[in-house]
Amino acid sequence: MRSHFHRFVFCAGIIILLLTNCNLPASENPAAPTRSPGPAINPTVDITLSPPPEHRIGIRVVDGVSEFYNRITGEKFVPRGAALWRWKNWPPGQQSVIDIIFNTRIGQLDSALAELPKMHADGFNVVRLWFNACWGGAPGCLDRPEGGLDRAFLENMAQFMRVAKENDIYVILTMDSLPDLGGYQNLVNPYRGRFEGFNLEFMTQGGIDAQTRYQTDLIRGLMEVGAPMDTILAYQLKEEAYFEEQLPPLSSSSGEVTPANGQTYDLADPAQRRALMEDSWVYYIDQVSGPIKALDPTALVTMGFFVQQEPNPVLVGDPRLVYMHKVLYESALDFVSLSSYPGFDITMEQQAENFDIIGYHQKPLVIGEFGAERHNYPDVQTAAMVLQAWQVESCKFGVDGWQVWTWDGGGDVHDAFWEAVEGDGAIRRALSPALNPDPCVPGAEMNNYPNLAYGKPVKTSAVAGELFVGGQAVDLSQTTQWNAGNGPPQWIEIDLQKPSTIDTIRLFVAQEPEGPTVHRVLGKGESGNYKLLHEFNGVTHEGEVLEYTSPQPWEDIRFVRIVTTRSPSWVSWHEIQVIGVSHTTAATPPTGQFTGTWQGLDPDDGSSMNITLEQTGDTLTGTFNDTYSGSIPPPGYEGTGSGTVLSPATAQMTFHLSRHDGNTLELRVTLTLSDQNSTLTITTGTLDNPWVMKRQ
Numbered sequence: 001m002r003s004h005f006h007r008f009v010f011c012a013g014i015i016i017l018l019l020t021n022c023n024l025p026a027s028e029n030p031a032a033p034t035r036s037p038g039p040a041i042n043p044t045v046d047i048t049l050s051p052p053p054e055h056r057i058g059i060r061v062v063d064g065v066s067e068f069y070n071r072i073t074g075e076k077f078v079p080r081g082a083a084l085w086r087w088k089n090w091p092p093g094q095q096s097v098i099d100i101i102f103n104t105r106i107g108q109l110d111s112a113l114a115e116l117p118k119m120h121a122d123g124f125n126v127v128r129l130w131f132n133a134c135w136g137g138a139p140g141c142l143d144r145p146e147g148g149l150d151r152a153f154l155e156n157m158a159q160f161m162r163v164a165k166e167n168d169i170y171v172i173l174t175m176d177s178l179p180d181l182g183g184y185q186n187l188v189n190p191y192r193g194r195f196e197g198f199n200l201e202f203m204t205q206g207g208i209d210a211q212t213r214y215q216t217d218l219i220r221g222l223m224e225v226g227a228p229m230d231t232i233l234a235y236q237l238k239e240e241a242y243f244e245e246q247l248p249p250l251s252s253s254s255g256e257v258t259p260a261n262g263q264t265y266d267l268a269d270p271a272q273r274r275a276l277m278e279d280s281w282v283y284y285i286d287q288v289s290g291p292i293k294a295l296d297p298t299a300l301v302t303m304g305f306f307v308q309q310e311p312n313p314v315l316v317g318d319p320r321l322v323y324m325h326k327v328l329y330e331s332a333l334d335f336v337s338l339s340s341y342p343g344f345d346i347t348m349e350q351q352a353e354n355f356d357i358i359g360y361h362q363k364p365l366v367i368g369e370f371g372a373e374r375h376n377y378p379d380v381q382t383a384a385m386v387l388q389a390w391q392v393e394s395c396k397f398g399v400d401g402w403q404v405w406t407w408d409g410g411g412d413v414h415d416a417f418w419e420a421v422e423g424d425g426a427i428r429r430a431l432s433p434a435l436n437p438d439p440c441v442p443g444a445e446m447n448n449y450p451n452l453a454y455g456k457p458v459k460t461s462a463v464a465g466e467l468f469v470g471g472q473a474v475d476l477s478q479t480t481q482w483n484a485g486n487g488p489p490q491w492i493e494i495d496l497q498k499p500s501t502i503d504t505i506r507l508f509v510a511q512e513p514e515g516p517t518v519h520r521v522l523g524k525g526e527s528g529n530y531k532l533l534h535e536f537n538g539v540t541h542e543g544e545v546l547e548y549t550s551p552q553p554w555e556d557i558r559f560v561r562i563v564t565t566r567s568p569s570w571v572s573w574h575e576i577q578v579i580g581v582s583h584t585t586a587a588t589p590p591t592g593q594f595t596g597t598w599q600g601l602d603p604d605d606g607s608s609m610n611i612t613l614e615q616t617g618d619t620l621t622g623t624f625n626d627t628y629s630g631s632i633p634p635p636g637y638e639g640t641g642s643g644t645v646l647s648p649a650t651a652q653m654t655f656h657l658s659r660h661d662g663n664t665l666e667l668r669v670t671l672t673l674s675d676q677n678s679t680l681t682i683t684t685g686t687l688d689n690p691w692v693m694k695r696q
Contacts, residue, residue, distance in 0.1 A: 049220065052229040055298040057170060059334055065361040067400060068335075071298075079170070079233060079366060079401030080433050081119065081126030082420055084112055086411035090138045093606065097413050098141075099133035102156040105140030109156050111410055113163050118421075119407070120167035123433030126233055127164060128172045128368065128403045131157060131218070135180050143182030149221045158227035165231040172368070172403070173218070174236035174304065177201075182217075184210040194257075196247040203249070203259040203280045208287045211237065215288060219295045234300040235292055236368075237285065240339055241303050242320035243277045250277075250321075260284070278326040289332040303327075304337035304368050305355075312350040313467060324356045328363065335400070337368035342390045343376035343477035345467055352397040364400040367391075371405035371417040372427070374683045374690060376477040378670045379650035383418040384426035385445040386476050389455070391431065395440035402439065404431055414692050416683065423649055423674050451476070452502065453560070453578040457495040462486055464570065473573045478670075481510040483572040490571035493561040494578065499525055503553040504579035505534060507546040507562065514541030515568035521548070523557040530561060543668035545644055545652055553581040593673065594620055594651055598680045600693030602626060607636050609691060611680075618645040624655050624667075637665055649673040 057079075058071045068077040086108040087097045101112045119127065134141035142153045164171050178184045178201065188206040201207035215235060223229060243250060249257040249267065257276065258264045261283040265276040289301045308322040309315050328336060340351050352358055357365060370390055372383035391402050404427065409419040420428040426445070429435055436443040458470030464485030470492055473482035484490040496502075505521050517540045522530040534548045560578050564571045594615045602609055613622040620643045626636035636659065643653030655667040672681045682691040 049223045052219075052223060052296050052299075054230065055232065055296075055300065056230050057233055057300070058298065059300065059364060065398075066335075066364050068364055077125075078433075078439065079126040079403070080431070080439060081124040081128065081169070081402075082404045082407035083128040083369065084115060084407045084410075085130060085133070086112060087413035087415075088411055089413060090136050094136075095603070096136055097133075098135060098138050099130045100140075100411065101129065102131065102142070102153050102160070103134065103138075103140035104150060104152045104156065106138075107140065107156060108411065109160065113160060115408060115410075116163050116167045116169055119169060121434070122428060123435075123437075125168060125433070126170050126172060126401070126403060127407075128174060129160075130175060130239070131173050132175045132179055132214075135177075137180075141179070141181070143179035143184070145181050147181075147183040149182065149217050151221070151225060154218075154221040154225045154227070158222060158225045161222075161227050161231050165228050169231075170233035171231055172234050172236055172302075173232060174239045174368075176239050178207075178210050178214060182214070184214050187213070194248055197244040198242060199244055199247055199250060202241070202243065202284050203257075203276075205260040208260055208284055211284075212288050212291050216291050216295055219292065219299075229296065229299075232299065234302045234334070235296075236337060237288060237301065237303045239304045239368075240306050241281070242306070242322050243280075245319040245321050260287075274323055277321060278323050282326050282331045285327070285331040285333055300334040302333055302335050302337050302366070302368075304339060306339040307346075307351050307354045308356075310354060312346050312354055314344070314346050314350075314354065328356060328360060333363060335364040335366055337366050338399075339369040340367045340390075340394065341370055341373070341405075342386050343373060343475065343479060345480060347471070347475075348390060348393040348397070352394075357397055360398055365398055366401035366403070367394060367399055368403050369405045370402065373417050373479075374672060374681065375416065375670065376479050377418065378478065378652065379672065380418050380423040380426045380674075381445075382449075382451075382476055384430035385449045385454075387427055388430040388436070388443055388445045391439055392442055392446070402431070414681070414690065416690055450579050451577045452496050452500055452580050453494045453576055456497060458482070459493045459495075460484065461490045461492070464572075468572070473576045476575060478508055478574050481572050481574045483510070483570055486570055488564045488567050488571055491561055491563040492573065492576065493559055494576060496558050496560065496578065499556040499558050500578075501553050501555045501581045502557050502560075502578050503581045504547065504549045504577075505560070506575075506577035506579065507536070507573060508575035508577075509540050509542060509544040509546060510572035510574045511540055511542050511544075511567065511569045513568055515539060516566060517564065517568075518566040519546070520563045520565065522561040522563060523554055524559050525556045526558050530559075533557075533560075541654075543652070543654070547644070593649075593677060594645065594671065594680075597696040598693040599696050600680075600691055602691065609636075609693065611682075611693065615645060615651075620645055620651050620653055620671075622653065622655075624657060637663075641667075643671075649677075 056071055057068055057077050059066055060069050070077050085099045086101045088100050090098045100106050100108055132142055142149050144150050161171055187210040188200055191200055191204040191206045195204050252267050254268045256264050256266055259280045261279055265272045267273055292301055305322050308324055338355055372386050377383040377386055404420055405417055406419055408421045409415050418427060430445040453474045454476055456474055458474055460470040462484040463469055464483040468483035470482045472480040473492060482492055519536040521533045523533045524530045533554055536546045592615050594613045598611045600609050607626045609626040611622055611624050622641050625638035637657035639655055639657035641653045641655030643651055645651040649672060651671045653669055657665040657667060669682050678695050680693045
């Protein structure tokens with residue numbers, strides 16, 4: 001899910017899953033299950049089953065390069081699709097989530113099935129599903145207290161697979177942790193204490209045995225209920241695999257450990273610590289893949305990983321460790337799934353270096369998760385362009401398939417990432433195989449994007465370090481930044497690469513503390529001297545957007561330089577946008593789009609939030625208050641705010657709030673409209689989860 005790469009946010013992040021989730025109230029009247037709970041599929045009973053049909057998608061090597069292909073037609077197959085889920089908070093009112101697509105008590109199978117024809121119409125051919133994201137004592141899960149798997153749950157999975165097959169869509173069945181019930185934890189319990197977390201699953205024979213039994217029980221169960229097994233593209237052993245440095249045995253810096261492969265490793269030796277992890281994955285994959293292939297001989301097996309932390313520094317200090325080399329070159333995986341998200345510190349090329357896939361052709365590579373976080377990209381059109389560009393860029397590094405995170409965000413919980421169908425469906429169109437048959441060629445979203453500065457070459461007066469290079473100011477992400485590492489005077493120059501007619505400059509401030517600043521915007525053609533285009537002079541603060549549109553467009557501008565001559569902080573910009581003149585008229589926001597009263601619940605503490613907004617042109621003002629439910633004192637914050645409308649569906653505001661006890665809060669937020677302007681999503685760097693509010 002989401003580490004989403006920063007999905008460190010799925011209550012971590014996928015999954016964590018690495019995704020930041022919004023904790024909305026549970027439905028009072030959940031959809032009725034498609035089937036009632038049924039008897040268990042008993043793993044101890046030897047049931048004679050017909051051999052599964054040959055899977056339609058296989059892997060072959062052509063001119064030394066591995067690729068997917070259709071075994072029936074012989075044509076190359078490019079897996080392009082999306083993750084699909086229906087999340088629900090469980091226990092109700094808590095932040096943890098479960099996926100209820102196949103749930104036999106509170107399921108939303110019909111809702112998920114309705115999306116498959118839409119995917120098919122767009123040309124998508126793969127859907128990624130979590131079949132076991134059910135825990136915490138939730139009812140209607142796949143695993144049963146009595147042991148084994150629930151037949152009715154498996155029948156729901158089989159029904160989904162039938163409809164997917166009717167729509168020419170293949171299914172990736174993925175998972176994270178082992179289930180709470182079903183008897184699988186009994187196999188790993190003897191190893192607890194010496195091993196914990198994912199280290200327990202990947203390094204011990206108990207973890208191997210539990211995963212093997214779980215996967216083979218699933219396959220037998222699906223076969224027993226008549227599921228069309230040939231519509232399965234792959235069994236994914238883990239959505240995002242990692243070792244946990246803060247847990248045993250890796251939490252020890254000395255001593256020896258002997259994992260399931262029987263070899264002994266010295267924890268005091270960095271090289272042997274890494275070998276312990278890499279060798280354990282190779283052994284784990286080999287041991288689990290064998291029994292799967294014995295039951296389903298032509299099935300594909302994969303496992304997912306988010307980016308490792310070197311050689312380009314990223315996720316610094318995160319205790320989840322990933323090392324890819326032996327997985328790529330020595331494991332039994334048929335293909336490798338990567339979670340690769342734009343907007344988090346490093347480029348696609350740097351991620352490819354960290355994944356160790358530069359020049360790699362041995363196994364097909366799939367970006368099993370990529371998405372655009374709302375806080376990074378303030379509108380869905382920008383998100384769509386970024387994702388299309390990320391997909392195109394990844395082709396240079398041998399990526400063979402893509403599944404976007406996420407399709408529609410169904411269920412009670414909304415995610416921190418833009419959804420493919422959201423707004424006017426910009427992401428859906430940008431990634432659609434029907435509209436963009438070649439995933440490696442720029443489409444309309446890239447070719448017509450109005451910000452001429454995006455991805456262009458940059459020069460700077462200074463750089464604070466390798467995480468703050470000039471390119472971070474033209475990557476569209478509002479969580480990255482160029483930082484000079486010193487105070488003024490400093491400058492950053494963007495090469496538009498050809499003479500252009502521009503009329504708007506938009507600067508996203510990165511500044512701490514706030515205070516008086518002077519920023520001079522200069523421009524010139526391919527030669528000659530710089531001329532002053534505009535000067536911003538005033539008090540500015542972190543998160544503010546400075547924008548100027550000239551009444552007379554500037555012509556023949558190739559180089560744009562921002563010179564800061566006064567600032568109380570080191571000179572830095574989150575983002576610099578240079579808008580071409582032919583694109584500015586359509587971006588003018590209609591008056592009143594945001595006007596109205598909005599209500600919702602704070603996903604973190606359950607308080608009731610109310611916002612009243614008034615839009616006049618591109619100016620937005622409003623009031624905010626929240627009150628706790630029940631009798632928990634004190635009452636919440638209240639105050640006023642103002643800001644700017646950036647597009648018909650996006651605005652930024654700063655609220656100045658206070659509480660009865662004297663506490664004050666300055667809240668800078670991004671507001672996004674969706675669902676025909678009936679839903680307002682609010683995000684900010686200080687929120688764990690986005691606020692989702694409804695128009696009253």
